[in-house]
């Protein structure tokens with residue numbers, strides 16, 4: 001008889017639990033974990049102290065994320081930050097100042113790591129023209145968090161497009177004389193973020209140092 005795999009955590013606090021991404025995360029993880037929902041209006045520090053989660057996932061807003069991180073640093077509980085809007089400079093400062101496992105995950109989609117790897121290879125051969133990121137028009141931050149990290153890596157500019165009833169796409173254009181090469185990663189279903197979230201949970205359970213993390217092989 002096969003042995004049931006031990007889950008790395010028991011009680012996960014999801015901040016932003018009722019949002020588009022937070023609700024998908026809570027639905028999927030509630031099959032295996034006790035979920036504590038943190039919603040806007042509740043004092044984050046009080047909710048953490050009351051429920052003592054063993055992992056936190058933050059998918060809230062670029063407006064509050066640095067204030068939330070300061071609270072997580074005081075509680076020193078492992079945390080996965082999916083919220084966008086943290087600049088690469090701030091992300092590095094946060095990682096340097098955090099002596100416990102904290103993952104900043106610009107993009108949970110497993111394919112995004114492949115996009116970065118291919119972009120880095122192409123950028124050694126061709127001039128990077130620009131990044132074009134397209135998202136649904138409910139997205140509150142612009143440019144996207146993922147494109148900020150791509151631009152930092154590729155030293156280029158970002159064009160942002162917002163359209164109704166869309167999810168997310170990141171494109172990178174490379175130019176050579178008389179021609180363009182474009183590579184892109186597109187999310188066509190929000191459920192595609194879930195495997196990356198499960199990867200991040202598994203990875204953070206190995207107690208890594210605070211870091212910027214891209215799920216995938």
Ligand SMILES: NC(=O)C1=CN([C@@H]2O[C@H](COP(=O)(O)OP(=O)(O)OC[C@H]3O[C@@H](n4cnc5c(N)ncnc54)[C@H](O)[C@@H]3O)[C@@H](O)[C@H]2O)C=CC1
Pocket residue numbers: 015016017018019020021022038039040041059060061062064081082083084085105106107108109141145193
């Ligand atoms: N890393 C990744 O792969 C992905 C990241 N995101 C990011 O996750 C964040 C959330 O995205 P969505 O769910 O689409 O947005 P949303 O606006 O649907 O959800 C955000 C939720 O957080 C809540 N919230 C806002 N401020 C809060 C606070 N101070 N405390 C507690 N809750 C608060 C809002 O009331 C809302 O329910 C955004 O920053 C987005 O860019 C979204 C998709 C994928």
Ligand SMILES: O=C(O)C1=N[C@H](C(=O)O)C[C@H](O)C1
Pocket residue numbers: 084085106107108135139143144145146147167168169
């Ligand atoms: O808000 C979104 O939807 C997304 N946000 C992330 C970002 O800003 O990069 C990741 C993904 O593109 C979806």
